[in-house]
Amino acid sequence: MIAVFIKELLDNFRDRRVVLNTLIIGPLFGPVIFGLMLSFMASETTERMEAALELPVVGAENAPNLVAWLERQGVIIEDAPDDPEAAVRSEEHEVVLRIPEGFGEAWQAGQPAPIEIIADQSLRYTGTTIARVRSYLGTYSAQISQVRLQLRGIHPEITRPIDTQIVDLSTPTSRGGQILAFLPYFILITVFMGSMHMAVDTTAGERERKSLEPLLINPLPRWKIMAGKLMATTFFALATLALGLVAFVYAMGMLPTADMGVSLNLDFKVAGMAFLLVAPAALLAAAMLTILASFAKSFREAQSYMGLIIFVPMIPSFWLLIDPTKAETWMTWVPLLNQNIMILELVRGEPLNTAWIGATLLSTTLAAIALAWVAGGLYNRPKLIFTSD
């Protein structure tokens, strides 16, 4: 068993392609994509929030006081394009403000003065800008109404029957967790990526090389041979996981997370805990991929199956992404889903529930052992030994 393990490691470490794919690209894939995603999101948000608002205004002469007030607020008033609707439609401008001629008249008469925000609300990125324009207009409107009420001797507070305030209990760390919702997927995928090549090479590859038949003539039980191969595959998966987590810790350290008002709880201690929680999933992934690859006749056939299995760890991650429900105890008994939940809890900086850790480790280990047991019995089928040639 150990002999098989050592040989598979030696054999695969000799292959530069494997080492490159599994131990370098595998661990870096997650952090790089994730880091890019995060820093893009961060720069987008800060840009939209902090940059001065450039606002083309049609009919600025109809409301000189309003425009002057906007300018004092730091809004850059631009000359309006000739056809504002077309300019917005062609995405030349995000938002155009139109002050109709009747503005002054309505204003003088004490009636609500019309004003138009021209924008395409189906474009997601305009949301922030529209909100900013509305909030400027809202502030102006509130100020004027207060002045008007005071002139008539009425306390302005009377128009504010309700005072709503949001008490935000999220800590910077838990806001970081929200952004990190993708993290479990990128961590889980490393064990699949890490074991993929080994699983194929030790099974379908062995069959394609026609070395399986001579191998099985050696006097040791077949499950031991399979166990050695599984150990080697799991070893690669764990190595990829460990390297991936280290890469994550460094990647997160380089991101401008402070600018986003969040702190990400991903240091080596958290990474160590994540490693422990995901470790049983490495065996699970190794066994799952090995079983699948054992049925393939050739390397290529096996690799095409591998592409599909990559979706397996995605299912729980996307489910949690789409329906971010509260973590519940039953979830910690579902392998892969529980790793997702536990990693999320970890990076949110929540104290971990010991029973949940136990459930996660136990259920995943049991599932992994069940699959490994199935894999161990595979070589008792003559069909899987001989290449039909």
Add this chain to the structure above:
Amino acid sequence: MIEAHKLRKTFNKGKVVAVDEVSFAARDGQITGLLGPNGAGKTTTLRMLYTLLKPDSGTMTVDGIDPLADPIGVKAKLGVVPDSRGLYDRLTARENIRYYGKLQGLSKNTIESRVNHLSDVLDMAGFIDRKTDGFSQGQRVKVAIARALIHEPGTILLDEPTNGLDVMTTRALREFLLRLKMEGHCVVLSTHIMQEVAALCDRIVIISKGRIAADGTARQLLEKSGEDNLEDAFVKLIGSDEGLLA
């Protein structure tokens, strides 16, 4: 020493009969040849002996051990060079052989001294420490043989050992097999090549369509068929000339 008695093996739920009541014996200190056209059931017979296939019926023993009852015990007694050599390309010849030594449960020192010995005998010194990627057929067969003999088995099974070898390598291989015979091993080889059995075998078992067509020494086969050369005897005994063009 191998004894097979009425071995039968079918595939596809009994539709294809690969081996039908094959009985033969192979003695120590002799080379026994399983001769037959392609698809006659030679490989299937050998696979049953080295336990990768289970017979539907019939019995067999290798050195008195029943492969069905004790597959691992039998495998420890056998040295097998299967049809597919299956070397690991990224390992050197020495590492390939060493791996099998470890799987046989041999100690490190034993493995090293036997690899050196086999390397001498099989004339492998020139390539023993090279990766097997790019090896010639002859070099591959030598590695496969060394690998099969690392645990010094008493009984040696070779499936089509000279397939794809040039004349010189074939000659060297034959000499090696004769040497094993002299050392008292029981050697069984399967082949579809006439000259091979004529040159090597003490005993010839002709298999055709899964059945034993004839069994005996070369002289006995000639007498039985009434022909004066082995090739004609072979054709006559199997009842057709298919698969003879080697």
